[in-house]
Amino acid sequence: MVLMAVRSDDEIRGDLSYLFDKASQALAVRMTAALAELDITPRGYCVLSKAMPGELTQGELAEIALLDKTTMVVTLDHLEGAGLARRTPSRTDRRARIVETTEEGDRVVANARTIIDGVYDEVLGVLSDEQRSVLLDALVGLVGAGGPLSTVEPTPNAPRRRSQRSSRSV
Amino acid sequence: MVLMAVRSDDEIRGDLSYLFDKASQALAVRMTAALAELDITPRGYCVLSKAMPGELTQGELAEIALLDKTTMVVTLDHLEGAGLARRTPSRTDRRARIVETTEEGDRVVANARTIIDGVYDEVLGVLSDEQRSVLLDALVGLVGAGGPLSTVEPTPNAPRRRSQRSSRSV
DNA sequence: TATTGTTATACTCTATAACTATA
């Protein structure tokens, strides 16, 4: 279910939460679909591209990519299984593993970049240059350093500390 | 984990996915926190406010609120448990149940509206009137009717058809 | 003792399937 109750443009203009949620979700859907032809997910691309410069350990990569270290393990398992990345032991710390991209991985990143830029252009293409520029500036103002949406707060989804069964609010 | 790798404003300006995801998520966090004092979630408010005009069945309400009917059951269980809504049998269809708000529910909706407007003003307050107006127009252009992000497509999270174990792409 | 990466597991969220009672 959950198809779509159509809401008028006038109505949604006053609903900032809806605008952001919808934009975020719809763009993610488009991006996921576009990258699927390369058999890579947005997250896979994110990790792979950040690993490209090289010499990063899994932990460092996780921090940069904003992923939990356990999520990073799964992501790298996939990337490695697909032959796009490799884990090699660090020579300075035998606990750590350096992530490096394969040649195929480099090619995929390059192709993905083209696809991603294409999607952005397609999406933003409906706006005038002026609108486009103001939109991006405004978003950076909100989300960027010191902005009201630059949260370094809680976690996205409900955190679930062991037990503590909070009396679920409505 | 997953605290925050700080990215420069210049860097994020070119990452539309990040800008939308972050804006959406950070606003949701703020909104959830702000509404918590009324002991209501954004979804609870959404359902309750749409039920206020009255005379809607659960199913109709689910469609309007973009929720699955099973999610609606849970949501209404909470709202009813908190004394904010009531389910009464329809007089024309003995299978259906009409959702109505209680007086307390009406009060909560009114207070929630004030809180929500306050958050929007607080957030958008960092922008100039001009920026603010262009931002909203641009978002409506992207997300609204006919826009490139007006997806009526797939489901938000990965749909999980029974079995079919898709070979998880990277 | 602390940290890296791993495995196992728990918890949330949301949707499919199956069911009851009507229509």
Next chain:
DNA sequence: TATAGTTATAGAGTATAACAATA
């Protein structure tokens, strides 16, 4: 037969806990 609402449950995502190896 089809539909409204319910219950049970499965699947996806992601984080906590515990562990082995090493620092």
